[in-house]
Every structure is written in C-alpha cells, then in structure tokens.
Amino acid sequence: ETGVTQSPTHLIKTRGQQVTLRCSSQSGHNTVSWYQQALGQGPQFIFQYYREEENGRGNFPPRFSGLQFPNYSSELNVNALELDDSALYLCASSLFLGDNEQFFGPGTRLTVL
Amino acid sequence: DAKTTQPTSMDCAEGRAANLPCNHSTISGNEYVYWYRQIHSQGPQYIIHGLKNNETNEMASLIITEDRKSSTLILPHATLRDTAVYYCIVRGPLTDSWGKLQFGAGTQVVVTP
Numbered sequence: 440e441t442g443v444t445q446s447p448t449h450l451i452k453t454r455g456q457q458v459t460l461r462c463s464s465q466s467g468h469n470t471v472s473w474y475q476q477a478l479g480q481g482p483q484f485i486f487q488y489y490r491e492e493e494n495g496r497g498n499f500p501p502r503f504s505g506l507q508f509p510n511y512s513s514e515l516n517v518n519a520l521e522l523d524d525s526a527l528y529l530c531a532s533s534l535f536l537g538d539n540e541q542f543f544g545p546g547t548r549l550t551v552l
Numbered sequence: 553d554a555k556t557t558q559p560t561s562m563d564c565a566e567g568r569a570a571n572l573p574c575n576h577s578t579i580s581g582n583e584y585v586y587w588y589r590q591i592h593s594q595g596p597q598y599i600i601h602g603l604k605n606n607e608t609n610e611m612a613s614l615i616i617t618e619d620r621k622s623s624t625l626i627l628p629h630a631t632l633r634d635t636a637v638y639y640c641i642v643r644g645p646l647t648d649s650w651g652k653l654q655f656g657a658g659t660q661v662v663v664t665p
Contacts, residue, residue: 472653482655484652484654487651487652495652531595545594
C-alpha cells in the first residue's frame with residue numbers, strides 16, 4: 440500500500456509569484472487536509488477537502504486555495520507569495536471524514552525569497 | 553490557540569520508559585486527547601487517542617486523569633528511533649472542528665544511549 444506522497448520535495452520562489460503543491464492521498468482515502476509548518480513550530484491547519492469540496496478552513500487568507508480531484512489527489516495553490524509563506528507544507532489523508540488517524544506525507548519545503 | 557500545555561523538551565535513556573505529560577485543563581466533555589509525533593524531516597505520525605479511559609496499543613499507552621484535565625503518554629521501552637517531537641492535541645467533534653488537528657509546539661524528546 441502506497442503512503443501519502445507529495446511533490447515537489449523542495450521549491451524556491453520569489454515574492455509575488457504563485458505556487459502549486461501536489462499531494463497523492465493514500466489509496467481509498469476520501470479526505471485530505473493541508474497544514475503549514477513554520478520552522479520550529481507545530482503544523483497549522485489550512486483547510487480540508489472531502490469528496491472534492493472544501494469542508495473546513497483555518498485562519499488563512501483567500502490566496503491559499505485548494506482542489507481535490509475525483510481520484511482524491513489534491514493541490515494547494517498559493518498566490519502572491521510572501522516571505523512569511525516560507526514553510527513546510529504537509530498534506531494528510533484519512534479514510535473517511537472524521538477518521539481518528541490522519542496519514543501525513545513528508546511535506547514540501549517552500550522557500551520564498 | 554492550542555488547548556494543551558507540554559514541556560518544551562525532555563531526555564530519556566534508551567530502554568527506559570518515557571513518560572510525557574500534557575495539561576488540557578479546559579477540555580470539554582466531547583473532546584478527545586490525541587498524540588502524534590514527528591521525527592525529523594518527516595510528517596507527523598499518529599500514536600494513540602482516548603476520551604476518558606486509559607488506552608494501549610503497540611506503540612504506547614495513554615493515561616488520562618479522572619478529571620480529564622491532564623494525560624500522560626508512556627513509551628514503555630524507548631529506543632533511539634523514538635527521538636522526535638511529540639504533540640498532545642485536543643480534538644473536538646467533527647461538527648465543530650471538521651476533524652482538524654490543532655498542534656501546539658510539542659515536546660522534543662531525545663532518547664540517549
């Protein structure tokens with residue numbers, strides 16, 4: 440069984456650019472959540488998708504947006520990048536909405552210069 | 553805001569039990585206590601969760617006080633591979649929180665030979 444995978448592993452962008460991060464959920468999982476983890480801090484919830492619809496959102500501005508596809512893979516898009524967007528971006532999938540266990544990918548390290 | 557308080561760091565000798573405390577004095581009756589850990593350069597990993605009874609699985613034991621205001625995660629025989637940041641998380645019901653995980657700063661556990 441393949442775990443949660445994310446791409447790319449690392450990414451460098453400049454301020455004002457746009458970025459798309461990708462996540463492939465664990466097989467059969469219909470729920471995916473995205474988290475932002477700044478250096479030295481715990482992950483912060485960005486939003487969650489369930490069956491291709493946004494199901495909940497944390498305290499992040501609208502320039503953070505997402506998609507979930509019919510095969511339950513997912514994208515995180517960030518527009519107008521700011522220096523503070525530099526972080527590790529984690530996606531986590533679960534078998535169903537509200538499942539006790541979320542399976543995290545290894546993350547994408549985004550650096551904004 | 554995180555609903556839990558954990559020590560910043562703790563050391564543990566290899567082969568000994570590691571007892572990780574967590575305070576969650578404002579926990580509500582329908583909120584669960586979850587533990588995740590994050591090994592360096594990896595995504596968080598689910599360990600265990602509980603409501604009010606003590607729980608045990610192949611990784612750890614969770615002891616929750618009778619008033620539910622604090623809990624302890626026990627790693628029975630710590631190994632070097634248990635070196636990680638451990639997060640204690642209070643998770644609300646699906647209707648309130650969409651199942652999101654609200655991470656704090658966690659406890660950095662270092663297991664030494």
